[in-house]
Amino acid sequence: MSDSPSKQGGARRRITVLGAGAWGSAVAIALAQRHDVLLWGRNGAVMAEMAAARDNLAYLPGCPFPPALAVGADFAAALAHASGPGALLVAACPVAGLRPLLEQLKGRAIPNIVWLCKGFEYDTGLLPHQIVQQVLGGAVPGGALSGPSFAQEVARGLPCALTIASDSAALREDVVAAVHGGNIRVYASTDLVGVEVGGAVKNVLAIATGVADGLGLGLNARAALITRGLAEITRLGSTLGGQVETFMGLTGMGDLILTCTGDLSRNRRVGLGLAQGKPLATIVGELGHVAEGVPCAKAVRELARKLGVDMPITNAVAGVLFDGDLPQAMVARLLARDPRDEMAAGAAK
Secondary structure: OOOOOOOOHOOEEEEEEEEEOOOHHHHHHHOOOOOOEEEEOHHHOOOOHHHHHOOOOOEEEOOOOOOEEEEOOHHHHHHHHHOOOOOEEEEOOOHHHHHHHHHHHHHOOOOOEEOOOOOOOOOOOOOOHHHHHHHHHHOOOOOOOOOEOOHHHHHOOOOEEEEEEEOOOOHHHHHHHHHOOOEEEEEEEOOOHHHOOOOOOHHHHHHHHHHHHHHHHHHHHHHHHHHHHHHHHHHHHHOOOOOOHHHOOHHHHHHHHHHOOOOOHHHHHHHHHHHHOHHHHHHHHHHOOOOHHHHHHHHHHHHHHHOOOOOOHHHHHHHHOOOOHHHHHHHHHHHOOOOOOHHHHOOOO
């Protein structure tokens, strides 16, 4: 892992962000402080409103766009913008939208692809980098930019640290050079699997923590859920080929702590709503944003069963979300599990 920015870090670059939700807008706002950034969204009317307001009033209100941030709905123009030395193409869609977006890119000349989404594709159980490989092949350098980061704080210029994971050394260097700077610190990793598994499963565990907090179970219970949740992430990630060290870092422990404890966490708010007895559809509707932990819980449960990986917290969350289990029953089921040696439980499948 390296935290050294490239010597080209001061160079102004052309960056296109595909996806104008909260996180895509936040990344575009942050990068436009130092680069020429174009934020693309598919809805022409919505993008025209953003251009006029110089603000994403629907998903990230109160975070004005810098002068160097252009917005538009012309897909060809968005791709053309990502050209020149060090140019970057950033996919800022949910996991469910990644494959359709990549299909639009298929056959086009693009410099690279960096994705921000976290999760498993439900129908296939694939991680984002596997979806990219399926659709675009190996000719286009790609990588996952992930880490503990709330959109509102990044857009406001508050400090954060991220990790770029890629098999391509050149892409890692380009992303570090473009993104590292100001209040954003970027580390580099080759462990795509580990980074993506940590980013995906932590959303499921944040729902569990939200349920516990909503039921008033206290800080001790929260600490236990986070700690045992990290063991689940590590078990699944290691089985899939991820490196244990990755799960102790920003995209494992760091992202897990933030998402399980931060009031800005959408997935934690799903858990709080479940504890209040609200139907899932009502909770998601009130959020107005995608909560990736909901579809991810089902995908991870099925994958863990297939691989024989023990993930009791994930299974309990999926039971509440999809099987009609009550939140109180989820807690009771976890408490009723037989005692185990902690180190053996952390390593066991």
